[in-house]
Amino acid sequence: MRKIYLIVCLIFQLSCFSQNKELLYNFTSIPQSLMVNPGADVSYKYYFGFPVLSGISANVGSSSFTAYDLFANNGVDFNQKVRNVINQSTNRDKVVTNQQLEVFSGGFRIGGRESKSYISFGLYQEFDFFMFVPKDLAILALDGNRNYIGKSFNLGDLSMKAEVLSVWHVGFHKKVNEKFVYGGRAKIYSSGANATSTKNAGYIYTGQDSGNANLYNQIISSDLELKTSGLSKFTKDEYEGNVVRDIANNTFFSGSLGLGVDAGFTYYIKKNLQLTASVVDLGFIRQSKDIETLTYKGTYQYNGVNPDFAGNDEPEDIFDEFDKAIPRDTLYNKYTTWRPTKFYSSIQYSFGEARPDDECNCRGKINTYYKNAVGAQLFAMSAPREPLVALTAFYKRSIFRKLEAKATYTFDTFSNKNIGLGLAGTLGPVNIYALFGNVLEYKDLSKASSATFQLGINFVFQDHDDE
Amino acid sequence: MIVNIRRYIYRYTFVMKSNFLSKVLKIVIISLLFSSCSSDLDFDQIKDLKLEPAFLANLAYFDIPANKLVDDGGNHVADDSRGFDIFKDKFFNEHLQKAELNFEIENTIDRAFLVSLQLLDANNQVLQTLTFPVPAYRGTANVIKFPTEVFENQRLDLLKKTVKIGFRVAISEGTPLNSQSLGSLKLKSSATAYLIIE
Numbered sequence: 001m002r003k004i005y006l007i008v009c010l011i012f013q014l015s016c017f018s019q020n021k022e023l024l025y026n027f028t029s030i031p032q033s034l035m036v037n038p039g040a041d042v043s044y045k046y047y048f049g050f051p052v053l054s055g056i057s058a059n060v061g062s063s064s065f066t067a068y069d070l071f072a073n074n075g076v077d078f079n080q081k082v083r084n085v086i087n088q089s090t091n092r093d094k095v096v097t098n099q100q101l102e103v104f105s106g107g108f109r110i111g112g113r114e115s116k117s118y119i120s121f122g123l124y125q126e127f128d129f130f131m132f133v134p135k136d137l138a139i140l141a142l143d144g145n146r147n148y149i150g151k152s153f154n155l156g157d158l159s160m161k162a163e164v165l166s167v168w169h170v171g172f173h174k175k176v177n178e179k180f181v182y183g184g185r186a187k188i189y190s191s192g193a194n195a196t197s198t199k200n201a202g203y204i205y206t207g208q209d210s211g212n213a214n215l216y217n218q219i220i221s222s223d224l225e226l227k228t229s230g231l232s233k234f235t236k237d238e239y240e241g242n243v244v245r246d247i248a249n250n251t252f253f254s255g256s257l258g259l260g261v262d263a264g265f266t267y268y269i270k271k272n273l274q275l276t277a278s279v280v281d282l283g284f285i286r287q288s289k290d291i292e293t294l295t296y297k298g299t300y301q302y303n304g305v306n307p308d309f310a311g312n313d314e315p316e317d318i319f320d321e322f323d324k325a326i327p328r329d330t331l332y333n334k335y336t337t338w339r340p341t342k343f344y345s346s347i348q349y350s351f352g353e354a355r356p357d358d359e360c361n362c363r364g365k366i367n368t369y370y371k372n373a374v375g376a377q378l379f380a381m382s383a384p385r386e387p388l389v390a391l392t393a394f395y396k397r398s399i400f401r402k403l404e405a406k407a408t409y410t411f412d413t414f415s416n417k418n419i420g421l422g423l424a425g426t427l428g429p430v431n432i433y434a435l436f437g438n439v440l441e442y443k444d445l446s447k448a449s450s451a452t453f454q455l456g457i458n459f460v461f462q463d464h465d466d467e
Numbered sequence: 468m469i470v471n472i473r474r475y476i477y478r479y480t481f482v483m484k485s486n487f488l489s490k491v492l493k494i495v496i497i498s499l500l501f502s503s504c505s506s507d508l509d510f511d512q513i514k515d516l517k518l519e520p521a522f523l524a525n526l527a528y529f530d531i532p533a534n535k536l537v538d539d540g541g542n543h544v545a546d547d548s549r550g551f552d553i554f555k556d557k558f559f560n561e562h563l564q565k566a567e568l569n570f571e572i573e574n575t576i577d578r579a580f581l582v583s584l585q586l587l588d589a590n591n592q593v594l595q596t597l598t599f600p601v602p603a604y605r606g607t608a609n610v611i612k613f614p615t616e617v618f619e620n621q622r623l624d625l626l627k628k629t630v631k632i633g634f635r636v637a638i639s640e641g642t643p644l645n646s647q648s649l650g651s652l653k654l655k656s657s658a659t660a661y662l663i664i665e
Binding site for chain 1: 508509510512513515516517518519520521522523524525526527528529530531535545546547548549550551552553555556569571632634636653655656657659660662
């Protein structure tokens with residue numbers, strides 16, 4: 001039962017984030033926007049993130065139910081709530097969580113004062129969880145098959161993956177000219193723990209077909225597979241350690257390794273019309289540490305006990321038969337997992353040209369900027385079965401030269417009225433940002449189908465024209 | 468001098484703006500964090516999770532054709548026993564709260580039978596005996612659905628010790644059976660297992 005609690009806690013408490021960072025994307029006064037587009041038009045002499053506080057982000061998304069639906073303290077029986085949630089979900093509904101924490105990050109300009117080439121680097125930790133609502137299996141666990149004679153319970157409903165990893169990265173971006181910026185980032189992944197079970201198929205069927213020697217026709221056809229890395233030792237009875245500490249240790253120091261790249265660009269079609277695109281986490285991890293693959297493959301027709309009065313004794317037991325038909329196999333093969341690859345693109349139109357009024361222009365060099373920008377962004381992420389897609393409209397405004405606000409309106413699987421608000425301000429070298437997705441639902445977070453935030457503090461140093 | 472004044476003004480306005488800016492940021496962040504209240508949630512409810520599935524499955528079946536029961540018309544018995552190891556599964560055993568067994572017998576042989584099932588433990592001791600009298604076939608449909616056998620409490624505990632089922636078919640006197648005899652004795656049965664998992 002403890003295991004069930006653990007699983008349920010994992011699913012429902014951590015649950016809830018998609019990886020779209022629609023507010024951070026192209027919010028170029030925040031250095032971390034380079035993490036969603038390495039070709040973002042970000043400039044600095046050098047910067048570094050406040051250790052551990054430079055980039056904290058979390059996303060939770062659930063397309064069919066909210067925390068309130070399950071955990072509201074409203075006197076309704078919990079089991080009834082679970083039942084309602086399962087009934088209102090389909091096997092296409094998903095629960096997605098992503099959390100990232102920057103351990104350190106920094107960047108510097110390379111070349112001379114006139115150079116526009118930059119290096120950025122860092123280490124961050126990430127947790128990903130993705131699951132489709134396993135509706136048929138949930139019904140089977142809640143009700144059993146008694147009231148579902150004739151129904152085929154789909155084992156393919158079970159589709160989930162989870163991973164804890166750390167990512168070391170180095171990126172380069174260059175502003176080639178006033179029109180074009182490009183960049184790329186190389187990543188080394190170190191996965192502390194991975195569980196993947198996304199290629200399941202099969203069914204459990206109980207039918208009442210005529211002409212059968214038995215009362216029921218019962219068939220289990222199973223093609224189930226769960227691959228894990230970095231987890232099998234915790235399931236052993238003799239394990240006596242601290243799971244969290246061990247996973248953290250694996251994540252940073254002895255995980256399964258992988259490689260990935262990000263790439264992106266910014267192109268100014270006109271001075272006030274900008275196009276960007278990026279691909280993030282195009283990469284894989286070779287799962288090789290403490291690996292274990294469990295499979296249940298086979299077909300079993302269950303008939304019950306059949307005595308033979310002719311005296312032929314073939315002792316057979318149901319379990320033995322079942323085990324023979326659908327054996328539990330444990331394999332220890334390395335396997336490769338692909339990172340959830342993200343694709344972003346945006347088009348932005350700027351207006352309201354202004355002169356910076358808080359800077360001294362003794363040299364007569366005037367760098368004007370636009371106070372307002374509107375545009376659209378597209379987000380897509382690879383996921384089991386089909387990609388997640390989101391479309392965002394945004395408005396960005398400079399309240400002051402160094403204080404920018406961005407508002408977004410996003411349509412996605414989880415919500416069609418997701419309004420996000422973000423602020424980024426720079427005080428001297430201190431750059432602070434706070435971005436909140438789905439703010440309408442912050443009035444009651446428990447009823448939010450999705451919630452996202454990103455927070456961080458950086459120290460950004462620019463050249464000063466008058467020094 | 469003019470440059471100095473300009474610088475002074477610039478610095479002054481910068482400081483003013485910085486203060487203002489930091490206040491705005493603070494207010495926005497704090498208000499967002501604090502306005503993000505949430506309805507009263509009670510995660511402890513997870514402890515109330517109680518699954519009560521009912522699983523329906525075949526239990527046992529046989530189909531004995533009359534021509535395999537060749538006899539001289541007197542009383543005799545056919546029997547066999549089969550392993551039934553479902554209760555070895557600890558999880559199933561611990562969470563089974565109630566079981567119902569349903570039996571259905573169809574006789575198309577011109578002889579009466581007494582079918583019995585013996586639930587046997589690991590030492591071959593009989594824990595329970597279920598008996599089903601079956602009248603001889605007289606040319607009309609002869610399907611008997613026996614009343615549901617319900618296993619709860621002590622009776623369930625006995626059931627859980629079962630590792631084997633003994634089948635016994637006692638044939639009553641009647642017309643002798645030979646290799647040309649028609650008809651058969653068919654048994655079909657199912658079990659409904661009520662689990663409570665919490």
